[in-house]
Amino acid sequence: IxxxxxxxxxxxxxxxxxxxxxxxxxxLLGVTSGSIFANIIDLNDKNLVIEKIQxxxxxIDNNNINSLLVFKxxxxxxLTYSLxxxxxxxxxxxVLINIFILYIKGFIFGFxxxxxxxxxxxxxxxxxxxxxxxxxxxxxxxxxxxxxxxVMYISNVLKQIFNNKHSLNLLRFFKxxxxIFGFxxxxxxxxxxxxxxxxxxxxxxxIKLFI
Numbered sequence: 001i002x003x004x005x006x007x008x009x010x011x012x013x014x015x016x017x018x019x020x021x022x023x024x025x026x027x028l029l030g031v032t033s034g035s036i037f038a039n040i041i042d043l044n045d046k047n048l049v050i051e052k053i054q055x056x057x058x059x060i061d062n063n064n065i066n067s068l069l070v071f072k073x074x075x076x077x078x079l080t081y082s083l084x085x086x087x088x089x090x091x092x093x094x095v096l097i098n099i100f101i102l103y104i105k106g107f108i109f110g111f112x113x114x115x116x117x118x119x120x121x122x123x124x125x126x127x128x129x130x131x132x133x134x135x136x137x138x139x140x141x142x143x144x145x146x147x148x149x150x151v152m153y154i155s156n157v158l159k160q161i162f163n164n165k166h167s168l169n170l171l172r173f174f175k176x177x178x179x180i181f182g183f184x185x186x187x188x189x190x191x192x193x194x195x196x197x198x199x200x201x202x203x204x205x206x207i208k209l210f211i
Contacts, residue, residue, distance in 0.1 A: 082146060113131065
């Protein structure tokens with residue numbers, strides 16, 4: 001029974017294998033592009049990146065961060081991304097914008113990972129792992145799932161328009177899309193809490209032990 005429920009949940013969250021693969025490819029292209037870009041920027045820009053990362057870690061280590069403000073900004077930004085993707089997913093043009101947003105998020109993520117490694121070498125790999133799992137992974141999962149559903153929704157709309165497939169239950173699919181959106185808001189809240197409180201705490205430990 002448990003396996004059946006887990007399988008059902010998996011089908012709801014990741015409903016289309018082809019679209020899943022497409023979305024993952026877009027994200028990986030963004031991550032790869034961001035990583036490459038971090039390594040080819042000129043020396044002045046690279047020094048600016050190094051300075052910002054060192055300042056960030058220094059502020060975390062010295063408790064020089066307004067956690068409440070960080071949480072508010074993180075939550076607002078993440079909720080805004082989710083809302084934009086959800087609304088844009090209701091139109092064909094919006095789906096294209098969603099794909100671009102996903103690529104940009106991947107690009108920023110890849111740039112950040114590469115920057116940690118550029119600044120701290122092999123120790124930066126550890127920082128990158130922490131940044132991934134306690135700072136960004138939930139946000140990326142939310143955006144990926146919403147993009148998957150937005151692509152599927154528009155695909156079904158186009159099928160119904162051009163192929164006269166009136167058997168498609170768009171209302172039920174829209175309901176599932178909205179449920180996923182509601183679920184994504186909850187995950188976004190958890191992600192912002194992680195990003196604000198858990199991520200800095202783990203970074204402080206790593207700084208004391210390894211940096």
